[in-house]
Amino acid sequence: MIDLRSDTVTRPTDKMRDAMASAEVGDDVYGEDPTINDLEATAARVVGTEAALFVPSGTMGNQIAIRVHTDRGDEALVETDAHVVKYEVGGLAQHAQVQVRTYDGGENGCPTPDQVAAGLVDEDLHRPGTGVLCLENTHNVKGGTAVSVEDVSAAAEVAQDNDVPVHVDGARLFNAAAALDVEAAELVEPVDSVMFCLSKGLGAPVGSMLAGSAPFIEQARRVRKLFGGGMRQAGVLAAAGLLALESRDRLPKDHANADLLADGLRDVDGLDVQAPDTNIVLVDVNDAGMDAATFVEAAEEEGVLVSEFGETVVRLTTHRDVTESDCRTAVDQLSSLV
Ligand SMILES: *Cc1c(COP(=O)(O)O)cnc(C)c1O
Numbered sequence: 001m002i003d004l005r006s007d008t009v010t011r012p013t014d015k016m017r018d019a020m021a022s023a024e025v026g027d028d029v030y031g032e033d034p035t036i037n038d039l040e041a042t043a044a045r046v047v048g049t050e051a052a053l054f055v056p057s058g059t060m061g062n063q064i065a066i067r068v069h070t071d072r073g074d075e076a077l078v079e080t081d082a083h084v085v086k087y088e089v090g091g092l093a094q095h096a097q098v099q100v101r102t103y104d105g106g107e108n109g110c111p112t113p114d115q116v117a118a119g120l121v122d123e124d125l126h127r128p129g130t131g132v133l134c135l136e137n138t139h140n141v142k143g144g145t146a147v148s149v150e151d152v153s154a155a156a157e158v159a160q161d162n163d164v165p166v167h168v169d170g171a172r173l174f175n176a177a178a179a180l181d182v183e184a185a186e187l188v189e190p191v192d193s194v195m196f197c198l199s200k201g202l203g204a205p206v207g208s209m210l211a212g213s214a215p216f217i218e219q220a221r222r223v224r225k226l227f228g229g230g231m232r233q234a235g236v237l238a239a240a241g242l243l244a245l246e247s248r249d250r251l252p253k254d255h256a257n258a259d260l261l262a263d264g265l266r267d268v269d270g271l272d273v274q275a276p277d278t279n280i281v282l283v284d285v286n287d288a289g290m291d292a293a294t295f296v297e298a299a300e301e302e303g304v305l306v307s308e309f310g311e312t313v314v315r316l317t318t319h320r321d322v323t324e325s326d327c328r329t330a331v332d333q334l335s336s337l338v
Contacts, residue, residue, distance in 0.1 A: 002326045002333075003305045004261075007172075007200040007254070007279060007319035016204070016240040023239035027232050028054075029225070035235030039242050043209040046245060047173070047194060048185030051217035053210045054238060056229050058083075058171045061195035061210040063091045064223045065167045066132055068216060069193070072097040074131025077119045077159075079105040081141035083169055084134055095227070098131060109139025110147040116158040133159040136169040137187060138176045141309075144258075144280025144317075146179040153190040165192040171208070175201055175278040178251040192216065201251050201279060203320045204244035206237050250320065254279040257318040257327045264331030270338045279318045286312035288338040295337065302333035 003009050012020070026032030036054055043052040055061040062084050066076055076092055078085050080102040084092060092098050103111045103119050111119070116133060123129025135155060137147040156166040168188065170176070173196040177184040188194045193212035198204035210220055224230060231237075258276040265281075266273045270288030273281065285295045292308040299306050299314075309315035318327065 001303055001305055002322060002330050004316040005305045005307045007317050010203040010319050010321045012205045012240050016243050019239040019243055020236045023235040025233035025235035028234045029230045033235040035238040039238035042245060044211055047188045047211045049211040050214040053217050053220050055208050055210055055224060058195055058197045058208040059088050060227060060229050061208045062169050063095045064220050065193045065195060065210055066092055067096040067223050068219045069165045069167060070096050070098050070131030073128050074098045075101045075121050075128050076132050076134060077101050077130055078134040079103060079109050079136060082134060082136050083140055099128060108145040108147050109136055109142040110151045111155050113154045113158045116155050120162050130164050133164055133166045138172045138278050143274045143282040144276060144278040146176040146277040148180055149182055149186050152187055156190040168194040170194045170196040172200060174248040175251050179255060179278045198241040198244040201254055201319055202244035202247055204240045207241050254318040257324055260327045261316055261331060268335045268338050281316040282313055284313050298337045299334055304330045304333050
């Protein structure tokens with residue numbers, strides 16, 4: 001099977017498993033796990049923040065960030081199709097108890113400064129006040145779109161000028177950095193906090209990082225405990241995370257493979273292929289006379305796993321465990337369906 005459902009399906013490398021087996025560990029709730037401490041320091045350095053926190057999942061990282069940035073009853077200004085609102089089980093309502101106001105981020109998923117200004121709410125007798133602006137980079141539902149430093153800065157500036165902090169869901173932050181040919185720290189510099197996943201294109205089995213100022217991370221550590229995410233000898237996971245973080249220069253390979261898929265499928269009658277920025281390829285199969293569910297099922301019979309991503313849209317995601325030759329095979333198999 002060629003598994004293009006998600007970049008989360010990667011399995012830890014032998015090197016990761018060796019590092020996990022021999023990791024130096026301690027009780028991380030006491031702050032005594034040297035491998036966790038190393039990972040948190042390394043992650044903070046890589047994204048240019050004062051501090052960072054290891055969390056079990058990207059979802060928990062986002063939920064902690066929004067909880068720390070807001071007060072109960074605030075508004076969170078988020079993109080209509082953002083992961084934090086669409087795929088986190090309504091966590092903003094449950095964990096931060098905030099109300100969501102959405103903006104339409106257009107092609108790349110990032111709001112214009114005017115959209116941010118229009119979405120901010122000033123607290124008064126009747127209105128709740130905005131507690132946080134959330135951005136997503138890359139934006140998953142828009143097709144793994146990489147949002148430029150300029151667009152991030154322009155949106156963040158409007159929020160921050162109004163004393164509203166900015167959180168970036170950067171599950172695939174390093175994919176964005178690679179596509180834009182900038183350092184990840186440049187994408188993080190304009191904002192107040194960022195979450196990125198170790199467990200997607202970077203290939204770790206478990207874990208994400210939340211990064212920001214030292215006082216922010218201090219509060220985040222306490223909320224992580226509240227959410228049940230305080231871990232003990234978590235250095236076994238951090239050991240893989242450190243190798244994952246070091247491997248970020250391999251992401252352009254995934255982007256080249258996504259281009260290969262897109263170029264191959266674009267020539268097929270009935271498939272409408274969105275040109276990928278990064279490792280995600282969206283394909284509308286409507287003109288092939290199929291809905292997404294039918295296409296997904298037929299693809300599986302040809303040995304290719306893809307994700308249903310809308311009524312007629314499927315998502316193909318490249319990652320470390322699919323090769324260039326797998327992608328060529330996938331193009332042949334998927335073309336034969338239509
Ligand atoms: C995967 C993902 C997350 C959450 O990560 P999990 O580790 O699966 O909880 C958050 N945001 C985006 C954009 C993602 O793609």
